[in-house]
Amino acid sequence: MANSPDIRRQLKTYGLTPPAVESHEVQAQRCLRLLAMKPTPIEKFQYLTHLRATNVHLFYRLMSENIKELTPLIYTPTVGEACVRWHEIWTQPEGMYLSWNDRGHLREILDNWPHEVEITVLTDGSRILGLGDLGVNGMGIPVGKLALYTACAGIRPSGTLPLTLDLGTGNEALRNDPLYMGSRTPKISAAEEKEFLDELMTALTDKWPSIVIQFEDFKSPFPALERYQNKYCMFNDDVQGTGAVIVGGFINAIRASGVPAKDHRAVFLGAGSAGVGVAKQIVEFFIKEGVTEEEARKKFWFVDSKGLVTHDRGDKLAEHKVYFARDDNNGRQYQSLSRLIDFVQPTILMGLSTIGGAFNKDILQKMAKLNDRPIIFPLSNPSSKSECTFDEAVHNTEGRCLFASGSPFPSLEYNGKLLTPGQGNNMYVFPGIGLGAILSKSITISQDMIYASAESLSTALNKQETADGWLYPDIRRIREVSVVVTRGVIRAAQQNGVDRAVELRQMSDDQLDVYIKERMYDPFNEIEKTTYPVTQPAGSGHHPFANGNGVGHVTNGLNNAHL
Ligand SMILES: NC(=O)C1=CN([C@@H]2O[C@H](COP(=O)(O)OP(=O)(O)OC[C@H]3O[C@@H](n4cnc5c(N)ncnc54)[C@H](OP(=O)(O)O)[C@@H]3O)[C@@H](O)[C@H]2O)C=CC1
Numbered sequence: 001m002a003n004s005p006d007i008r009r010q011l012k013t014y015g016l017t018p019p020a021v022e023s024h025e026v027q028a029q030r031c032l033r034l035l036a037m038k039p040t041p042i043e044k045f046q047y048l049t050h051l052r053a054t055n056v057h058l059f060y061r062l063m064s065e066n067i068k069e070l071t072p073l074i075y076t077p078t079v080g081e082a083c084v085r086w087h088e089i090w091t092q093p094e095g096m097y098l099s100w101n102d103r104g105h106l107r108e109i110l111d112n113w114p115h116e117v118e119i120t121v122l123t124d125g126s127r128i129l130g131l132g133d134l135g136v137n138g139m140g141i142p143v144g145k146l147a148l149y150t151a152c153a154g155i156r157p158s159g160t161l162p163l164t165l166d167l168g169t170g171n172e173a174l175r176n177d178p179l180y181m182g183s184r185t186p187k188i189s190a191a192e193e194k195e196f197l198d199e200l201m202t203a204l205t206d207k208w209p210s211i212v213i214q215f216e217d218f219k220s221p222f223p224a225l226e227r228y229q230n231k232y233c234m235f236n237d238d239v240q241g242t243g244a245v246i247v248g249g250f251i252n253a254i255r256a257s258g259v260p261a262k263d264h265r266a267v268f269l270g271a272g273s274a275g276v277g278v279a280k281q282i283v284e285f286f287i288k289e290g291v292t293e294e295e296a297r298k299k300f301w302f303v304d305s306k307g308l309v310t311h312d313r314g315d316k317l318a319e320h321k322v323y324f325a326r327d328d329n330n331g332r333q334y335q336s337l338s339r340l341i342d343f344v345q346p347t348i349l350m351g352l353s354t355i356g357g358a359f360n361k362d363i364l365q366k367m368a369k370l371n372d373r374p375i376i377f378p379l380s381n382p383s384s385k386s387e388c389t390f391d392e393a394v395h396n397t398e399g400r401c402l403f404a405s406g407s408p409f410p411s412l413e414y415n416g417k418l419l420t421p422g423q424g425n426n427m428y429v430f431p432g433i434g435l436g437a438i439l440s441k442s443i444t445i446s447q448d449m450i451y452a453s454a455e456s457l458s459t460a461l462n463k464q465e466t467a468d469g470w471l472y473p474d475i476r477r478i479r480e481v482s483v484v485v486t487r488g489v490i491r492a493a494q495q496n497g498v499d500r501a502v503e504l505r506q507m508s509d510d511q512l513d514v515y516i517k518e519r520m521y522d523p524f525n526e527i528e529k530t531t532y533p534v535t536q537p538a539g540s541g542h543h544p545f546a547n548g549n550g551v552g553h554v555t556n557g558l559n560n561a562h563l
Pocket residue numbers: 127128129130131219237238242245269270271272273274275303304305306351352353354355379380381382385405406407424425426427
């Protein structure tokens with residue numbers, strides 16, 4: 001509808017659309033009205049999916065202007081429901097699927113992807129948010145995360161590859177559902193997964209030598225992370241991205257709590273990839289604050305599905321839990337989270353357990369009794385799995401809690417004051433980690449690059465946000481924030497000598513910021529960049545063969561929106 005009559009004549013689409021020529025603003029207005037007409041979040045999700053596939057620039061313009069309102073619809077919490085129901089609601093292909101049966105041919109199959117890829121997010125669907133093993137239904141996560149890469153850090157939609165590995169699923173209900181679209185076999189063994197991932201990593205880097213690879217929502221992420229992190233430009237978002245985003249908010253929370261680092265004690269509900277990833281990076285922060293590693297490690301008490309994680313509780317601990325396992329409980333049996341809080345008297349309570357509502361009234365009130373400013377981070381996703389809501393945390397701590405949750409909660413008024421929750425979600429850092437790795441042409445993603453994303457995030461609040469006691473910047477400023485995070489990541493890559501874009505080393509911070517901004521995809525600028533006539537190969541975000549107008553032209557989301 002934005003095409004002028006001349007362009008329509010050139011494209012031979014004259015007469016095939018209504019006569020009016022419409023500006024972006026008018027089209028965006030129609031999209032928002034259409035969106036408002038959809039009665040449920042999942043229908044809104046479907047509408048936005050369709051818009052992304054058919055008019056990619058318009059989709060990202062809409063995202064830019066309404067990031068706070070639209071993110072919960074394309075990402076957590078709605079993406080959780082979309083993944084659970086993916087086999088029922090699926091309408092069009094997005095991203096790429098690689099199955100266990102495809103082994104031996106992975107490199108060949110990658111050739112079917114019609115774009116040059118800068119970054120991929122890949123999952124095996126085995127731990128989708130806190131919703132368990134959803135097999136190939138997990139595709140919603142790579143698609144959603146990569147949409148945020150574009151919206152938040154300006155990575156070109158055509159440079160992103162959502163990738164779902166179909167390695168079987170332990171979800172019997174899905175395996176028996178006639179609509180399920182993955183292999184109907186149990187999950188392959190760890191050894192088979194290793195074989196498959198080894199082939200995949202070789203294939204991806206052979207096809208796209210500079211590709212950045214983000215692992216997402218694997219039930220057992222540690223072996224792959226250990227194997228690949230010093231060999232490929234890769235990171236695991238749940239372990240490392242989550243660790244970074246929580247440290248970023250935590251640095252501000254510690255300051256606001258008024259309690260020095262050395263006097264904090266943390267109880268973690270959940271000792272999985274995210275819990276341990278977060279705690280390990282908090283240890284790194286404590287060490288930078290002058291606490292010894294041994295003292296820092298001892299500040300954590302982890303609870304998993306079997307109770308307090310200790311060396312002597314009788315089971316063989318998973319390797320990732322050993323570092324934080326306690327050896328000072330003197331045979332005391334774990335009874336409940338509430339009793340543990342009495343014993344530990346924590347200043348910090350973190351939830352990465354997938355157990356919605358686990359931080360009940362009793363627990364929240366205990367935290368309020370123990371602390372002037374209790375740090376309470378219920379981080380499980382989606383909202384239904386959050387260990388408590390913002391409302392519950394505020395009302396049970398007399399409004400004194402320092403709060404961040406994984407999924408968004410609305411602001412609320414308490415004692416005449418408007419209180420706004422922080423969103424401790426890795427979406428604040430992974431876009432900048434990925435863009436930093438791409439622009440610096442990093443060989444690997446070092447731990448210093450991850451930590452730099454956390455530190456940079458903690459400095460990205462503006463004066464008003466700081467004055468209002470926020471822990472994270474306003475999500476509406478996410479592109480500015482991503483520039484700061486990206487710069488920090490690039491600088492750390494340079495310090496570690498893993499960067500190959502040596503020309504960036506000489507730049508001042510201001511120059512580097514300009515460079516980063518200039519390289520960010522801006523959906524509002526696409527008109528100027530277009531050369532006519534537009535009948536180039538499909539270039540829409542994630543759908544390789546999108547044909548947006550159904551009139552037989554090689555038009556697609558990208559082309560429609562150009563004009
Ligand atoms: N805010 C954010 O940015 C992020 C949030 N997350 C969220 O964190 C959650 C956990 O993710 P992740 O660590 O990767 O998942 P894992 O499956 O690796 O870990 C879950 C942990 O919770 C424990 N657990 C399960 N049930 C209970 C229970 N009843 N009581 C106490 N602990 C329990 C498990 O115990 P056991 O080890 O015994 O099985 C395990 O240690 C998810 O909801 C995810 O969405 C994840 C990444 C980022």
